[in-house]
Amino acid sequence: MLAVKVPKREAEKIRKKLLELGVLAKGYAIKREGDFVLFPVTGQVEGFELVESEFERLEKRYHSYREVVEVPEELRPLLPSSFDIIGDIAIIELPEKLMPYGRVIGEAILKVHRHIKAVFAKGSKVEGEYRVRELIHLAGESRTETVHRENGIRLKLDVARVYYTPRLATERRRVFEKTQPGEVVFDMFAGVGPYSILLAKRAKLVFACDINPWAIRYLEENVRLNKVNNVVPILGDVRKVAGKIKADRVVMNLPKFADRFLREAMMSVKPGGIVHYYGFGPEEDLFSEHEVKIKAVAKELGLSVEFLDRRKVRPYAPRQFNIAIDFKVE
Structure with a gap:
């Protein structure tokens, strides 16, 4: 096909000129020969050296x-x-x-x-x-096994055997940024460790509990993969662990049933400690039902709570959202 042959030093200027003239042939790779560059063109172009050459076709790029x-x-x-x-x-x-x-x-x-x-x-x-x-x-x-990267960590997991969503990466980063050096963290529903491994980069110690043996197996592997030595994996029902741990920060990433474990969370947090609670809420009233439950459980335990932050995390279903509530327990 026809091509315009130009010196390398003038290549970018000529390329723009050919684009302006609408004669640069699309879908072909530009060719280099020694100190010259060859641009494929759709026809005769006055004022340029024209040669015959073969060009490699570029594969079309798609966005979706x-x-x-x-x-x-x-x-x-x-x-x-x-x-x-x-x-x-x-x-x-x-x-x-x-x-x-x-x-x-x-x-x-x-x-x-x-x-x-x-x-x-x-x-x-x-x-x-x-x-x-x-x-x-x-x-x-x-x-179904893969290695996923997010927030500077690597997570090995089997998507058929454990629960994991990449859609909470930003939320996990938010909790990481709130975590203070020296804190003890209790990740109540740890999965393969997306919270635990990340928070271990800043916290003093992270207790990571899950009832799924496959999740704990991958969590242990991810501890090694990310070279953190301050994560304690715990296989078992979080109800049997609650109260034995006293943490500065508790993560409750079980949005469908987190309200059933509020007692365990509050039993495991130190006075003045923070709980990151997740749930689902209807668009018209995202937080009220959850806050009522949080206050009720605190009252039963003779504790008080201060709500620090309320967030709409992501859409979950039509007119339903995954929400986050951060609260302090005294």
């Missing part, structure tokens, strides 16, 4: 898998606009009508996002004592 996926036109509005990426695994929530097209959707995600190696669809809600969900393999490698 929806640009390349092939599904019936009437179903396109149902395609999710986002999905979770955990390490090199994508997990997407597909409406029932799109499930027959799961494979082509998965392959489209792999095509657009080259760092993703496996794609799964959510097959159920998060449920059960271990807070895990069924996953349906759509495309790519048929494995």
